[in-house]
Amino acid sequence: MASGVLAFAEEITVATVNNGDMIIMQELSSKWEEETGNTVNWVVLEENILRERVTTDIATQGGQYDIMTIGSYEAPIWGKQGWLVPLDGIEGYNYDDLIPAVRTGLSSEGTLYALPFYAESSFTMYRKDLFEQAGLTMPEQPTYAQIAEFAAKLTDKSKEQYGICLRGKPGWGENMAFFGTLVNTNGGVWFDQNWVPQLDQKPWSDALTYYLDVMTNYGPPGATSNGFNENQALFQTGKCAMWIDATSAAGRVFDPAQSQVAENVGFTVAPIASVDKGNAWFWAWSLAIPTSSQKADVAKDFIAWATSEEYVNLVGEEKGWVAVPPGTRMSTYANQNYKDAAPFAETVLNAIQNADPADATAVPVPYTGIQYVSIPEFQGIGTAVGQNISAALAGQMSAQDALNAAQATATREMTRAGYIK
Template identity: 60%
Template sequence: MKLKTLLLGACSAVVLCGFANAETLTIATVNNGDMIRMQKLTDDFTSKNPDIQLEWVTLEENVLRQRVTTDIATKGGQYDVLTIGTYEVPIWAKQGWLLPLENLGADYDVDDLLPAIRSGLTGEDGKLYAAPFYGESSMVMYRKDLFEKAGLTMPDAPTWEFIADAARKITDKNNEIYGICLRGKAGWGENMAFLTATANAFGARWFDENWQPQFDQPEWKNALDFYVKLMNDAGPPGASSNGFNENLALFQTGKCGMWIDATVAASFVTNPKESTVADKVGFALAPDTGLGKRGNWLWAWNLAIPAGTQKQAAAEKFVAWATGKEYLNLVAEKEGWANVPPGTRTSLYENAEYQKAAPFAKMTLDSINAADPKNPAVKPVPYVGVQFVAIPEFQGLGTAVGQQFAAALAGQVSVDQALQSAQQLAVREMTKAGYIK
């Protein structure tokens, strides 16, 4: 008995000593479902790397962006691993704010990363500056039972006209069923991600070839008018406060007939543990207006290492674990293949088990491959990016414009007033930044 107690005491001391010598990585991440799941599975990482402890800072999307941007720009050194989007990676890499990922291990297989996703994370020097945790485009998710009841058939490649007509037909406000849920919450990565991609399909663009803002053009008026009217007729109340997570909750509880948003949501809306409509969901490509561009974006949430970290080797081990093939197998084992983070690796889409478990796999891949960040609009543009403009000024400007458009959706200002304010904001910002005189 005494011997056993002594041994236990010795073991405890060893464990405590191990923790005392452990490096602690501080990881900033977004409160999306896939990241929450990753945190639950990190015992796998710490058991393989007992000398590394993890500390999580989990934030809502807009807050995360603000905190991480401030920290990296001021070289604050608060975080060792950052969750950042496709927008930030090339800009921050150029500024020297991110470390290139050159030591992810022999079995990491960089060449397996989907070319469309990898190219957005590669610097001008050809090095990878962030590793994709999940990649996405956007698509239509809809309730097959409501369509059947209304005598409607969703095409694989719908038009916006069809979507609007269907949304109005399947709305049943007495029973809290809204025909369509779309992002309304202000933010360059919230409502403006959706509205910029949608505006592309209506022939609009942020800037002409000379960087002149285009919110005073008829294409933007058509796009914003269409959106506000559709949401007033067929959207949920308080839509100007709804972003990705709020609309996900509405769809999962049976309150949305259609939701046009990130392809990554497909596994959440079809998961019977989380969604009351899991067996009733169909998928279609993001809509168009016949002008040759669909309203589907291209995005990845990625893990990157800030240049200010003192713990590069440990951070690289974590990034390799969280974005490698073994992590996909771990999620499949614990949660099922349908819940594996999508949109990053070619091998996943060649995996027969994944194809069988994920009815949305082909639509996701087709949507990712169809997005063209170098030619996002119907007319020529001087910028790269489908649902964002890849210039440093866009973060502030996109959110300011998003606030005007959220106000129009909430009925606080007219569509014309919102567009006029957006034009003035954009002209002022682009003049100040030296793009226009």
């Protein structure tokens, strides 16, 4: 996609998350630098810190970053507020190849405000060898009750083998990404049709009771420090019999160069509880340009390169096909090299296409979103609730106290924002 060496070389600053796919992007960006003469200044941050920094910068029009790594939550909201440069109409960019659900998720009123670097749903990863040794069979559609039974049978703390690993690190995009889907499939919602918070209702209590039970009895110690990256490391080193998390992890847990259990990984869809809805999330880590950037043209050129089919092929050739950024382009899933390297490809594509942010709850709600609520206030509310859930997991407060505190925070914020009359 790069447009040739420019007369005046520019340096752009890119803020991104410290996930494996972005680390590869940072490594390979030298190719773009060579082709264009421009350079990239990288700011690579842990997920919660990245969100805090880019949110502050964009809300204050700080101009620290030319490119921000944001998700399907921020892109439409910030785009609508006029904070992001529209990314339609880049010459030579293959928009038609983007998976429709992903493109829609990054748009507001038909305008695309971010280009997807990788997209994901969530699913269940498990150790086929441990299941076989224990005489267990993973169903095509597991229930959370079955997952708890399996976790009990597969936990051997003397060997540092834990039946299940789940996110415990607080944050609206960390523990609440998983916990939000657990609430949905237990029949719960964040808000009723009048925007009144429902966090002290039975589905939330059922979800939290279950989560605390399996994490305390069958999960690793110190789980309140474990987000996506930490659990991935535990799973790859043989410490977890099951891990319910992002489909984007598949490429790394199946890669023998990165995973000690690559030969023994099985996978199936995300579990369900009482409701067959909203059990698997939708997310797209994407690249966007804040309107405060003075180098939007160069930034566009980089984003077009980093999210292109050519970039996917470059990763395949340089890092192995199992490592390519998943979930964004139909051409990735038509590529025989990828299909041969990635036994999970079809499952992942189906999960992304089936995750419906407009229909993720047992009862009607006034919002869209599966593991988040597509309103600006959710970032603060979701983070506060995540802290309450994490405190309950740490044994610092009871489940009921955690939910009462969460309900009080959500009610206060929604009243202050004018949703509740």
